[in-house]
Amino acid sequence: MSLSMYEASVPVFQRALGNLDALLRQGEEHAAAAGLDLSELAAASLAPDMLPLTGQIQRASDSAKFAAAHLTGTSGPSFPDTETSFEELHQRIAATLAYLASVDPADLEGSETRAIVQKSQRGERHFVGSSYLLTFALPNFFFHVTTAYGILRHKGVPVGKADYLGAF
């Protein structure tokens, strides 16, 4: 064995979601110090037709949740995407982390060949577990975490790449 499917998915999501939670805290601290309205920060985006910070957190959460659910052939918890405040975003991340912590590594054994159908607005995409994880789930997950980071940076929050990567 080189890498298990579990090792390349759940702990990767857990680590980045923990870092993302800390980035949000730094956003709150900056907003308080700079007199910036937190609701403005939560609604900020990089382009008028891109998801705001709230949406990036929701999609990061969903990317991780759906990956764990698809790879184990189960359904994850339902998250209705109603978060607007930072406190609610922290709760969303905590709920996602609680779900990921409940995933049994044994349930991902053999998932590299599991047939996965991923539904999107563009129709159905058919994968096996390994291609799903490597060509869709991981790139999509990091897209949303990084874009959330980019929004914070764009709004002046003094975070750095080391905060995104987390402690080593």
Added chain:
Amino acid sequence: MSLSMYEASVPVFQRALGNLDALLRQGEEHAAAAGLDLSELAAASLAPDMLPLTGQIQRASDSAKFAAAHLTGTSGPSFPDTETSFEELHQRIAATLAYLASVDPADLEGSETRAIVQKSQRGERHFVGSSYLLTFALPNFFFHVTTAYGILRHKGVPVGKADYLGAF
């Protein structure tokens, strides 16, 4: 075996770098149509103290190159980070892809336990191959690809998530 170290690294970088090259082409087409100066687009960033588009491409290239080099215990090609034009950025991506194509999958066998020392401005970080790939190389690589995408979106280039993810 679930995932090989090769499968979880080199083809992932190749795919995303190909998508990134296509995103740059779309940036050039948009700039031509909108009368936007290409050098302004190449120098654009999401925050005054973040790397511009050129720097994000250089770091995406380096992230992929260093990952392949560290995991195979070799040295990759030297890229002096002199790119300023879109044409030079395409050449940088092409050179990175040429290097990645030269990597023999067999040379990554067993790399999950290879000791890797990664030097940064903050000092040395010590990894084994699997933790290096999953906690540093992949998150760092997608950070730079996504930030390049975010800069293009922020400057009005009409690309979408499907362009970032690439064809399935």
